[in-house]
Amino acid sequence: MPELPEVESARSVIERSALGRRIVDVDDSDTYECRPHAPGEIRAALLGRRLTAAHRRGKSIWCETSGVGRSRTPGPALGVHLGMSGRVLVTQRDQTDEGGDYVGTGRSGQSAQSRHNPTWDRFTLTFADGDTLRLFDKRRLGRVRLDPDIDALGPDAGEITPAEFRDRVGRGTAPLKARLLDQATLAGVGNLLADEVLWQAHLDPRRPAGELDADELAGLRRELRKAIRHAIRHGGVHTGEIIDYRTRGAHCPRCGTAMTRATVGGRTTWWCPKEQR
DNA sequence: ACACGTGTTATGCG
DNA sequence: TCGCATAACACGTG
Numbered sequence: 001m002p003e004l005p006e007v008e009s010a011r012s013v014i015e016r017s018a019l020g021r022r023i024v025d026v027d028d029s030d031t032y033e034c035r036p037h038a039p040g041e042i043r044a045a046l047l048g049r050r051l052t053a054a055h056r057r058g059k060s061i062w063c064e065t066s067g068v069g070r071s072r073t074p075g076p077a078l079g080v081h082l083g084m085s086g087r088v089l090v091t092q093r094d095q096t097d098e099g100g101d102y103v104g105t106g107r108s109g110q111s112a113q114s115r116h117n118p119t120w121d122r123f124t125l126t127f128a129d130g131d132t133l134r135l136f137d138k139r140r141l142g143r144v145r146l147d148p149d150i151d152a153l154g155p156d157a158g159e160i161t162p163a164e165f166r167d168r169v170g171r172g173t174a175p176l177k178a179r180l181l182d183q184a185t186l187a188g189v190g191n192l193l194a195d196e197v198l199w200q201a202h203l204d205p206r207r208p209a210g211e212l213d214a215d216e217l218a219g220l221r222r223e224l225r226k227a228i229r230h231a232i233r234h235g236g237v238h239t240g241e242i243i244d245y246r247t248r249g250a251h252c253p254r255c256g257t258a259m260t261r262a263t264v265g266g267r268t269t270w271w272c273p274k275e276q277r
Numbered sequence: 278a279c280a281c282g283t284g285t286t287a288t289g290c291g
Numbered sequence: 292t293c294g295c296a297t298a299a300c301a302c303g304t305g
Contacts (some may be wrong), residue, residue: 003283032301058283084284085303140301141284174295183285192283237283266297268282 002082004157005231008060010080010088014054014063016126016173017090018133023049025126033122033137034144041235042078044126045146049075052170055155057219058187061088080135081146086122089134094100094159157188158228170212177205178265189224191267193231196240204276205264246270 002010026036026043034042048068055062060084065075080088123135123144135142155164168185169176179185180194189197198205200223203216212220231237241253250259252272260273 006283081285084282084301086284132297138301138303139282139284143285172294181284190283243283267284 001232002059002084002086003190003193003237003275004228005193006236007061007082007188008232009058009168010082011054011056011061012089013088014051014061014133017092017211018127018131019051021050021127021129021131023047023051023125024128024195025124026172027121027124027126027175028144030122030140032143033135037145039069040059040221042123042146043143045076046078051125057150057153058183060150060187061147062150072240076146079143079145079150081143081148082135083137083139083141085139085141086135088108089136091132091134145199146199151268153183154185155187156232157224160186160221162218162221163223166214166217169209169220170217171210173208173210175205175264175266176203176207176209176212177269181265181267188228190237191269192240192243192246193224193227195246195270196237197227198276199242199271200227202277205269205271206262242270 008178026046028037028042029039029123031039042053046065049065050168051063052074053064055064061080063078063080067075067080083087089228120136120138121134122137122140122142125133127133135144154160155170160168165186166222169179172179177194177198180189180197181191194205197220201220203212203220227237227240231239237243245251245253245259248261250270251257252259252275255272257274259270261268261270265271
């Protein structure tokens with residue numbers, strides 16, 4: 001579920017409610033979520049430190065950490081990736097969770113029991129005042145790691161300049177949608193956001209990316225920024241206009257043409273075959 | 278019961 | 292080595 005907008009709200013929760021307090025316990029026993037670290041490795045690296053800042057590029061979050069005790073030497077960065085189903089929850093002593101409840105699964109929302117089921121807590125930091133920061137992740141494709149390689153990612157999709165966008169996205173023979181999904185090209189676009197933006201920009205997801213002209217690339221970037229802002233404001237990529245029409249029997253809400261479904265760039269893709277060229 | 282999947286990454290091929 | 296396609300990963304959901 002999480003794409004750039006949802007990840008930004010998770011980052012914001014950490015910044016607002018998890019910085020500055022001493023870490024007194026770390027549960028890093030989920031070896032899959034914490035790959036490639038051995039159990040206890042992250043724990044040993046973080047005990048006694050504090051989170052001092054929360055950053056994001058695309059779908060990746062990383063937190064700076066303080067020195068231990070009075071040491072000025074900062075600790076390793078704590079990288080958090082939500083994968084397909086991860087949520088960051090900061091639980092206060094009064095048991096209320098902050099974060100993780102972004103609107104926009106659009107469907108059922110989460111039940112009270114799934115919200116508190118510890119089975120899906122894959123990583124937990126406990127602070128000196130008793131609060132906890134947890135990575136709650138049913139599908140277990142999220143990831144926590146020390147010093148993640150952020151430079152392997154392209155520029156953030158919400159901040160990329162027009163020139164960078166033209167040079168990085170508008171090249172190659174891969175389908176346009178595959179280019180948008182490539183996190184090394186541009187960080188933060190997932191499957192749903194890609195379909196939304198391509199529909200808004202009237203572009204065929206199968207077009208070789210290098211064939212787009214300057215106007216088309218400028219329009220695509222404009223729609224991308226618009227869609228990201230809209231999703232952050234309204235609670236996630238599920239609030240996009242075309243998302244509900246990514247289903248069998250649906251018709252384009254602008255022109256009424258039956259929506260087409262195919263695999264493009266390795267992912268299920270829906271588009272309007274009449275308007276998207 | 279079974280196919281599907283909103284993310285990343287390893288592998289293989291030309 | 293590069294660009295691209297595909298499979299694999301884990302496991303809940305419809």
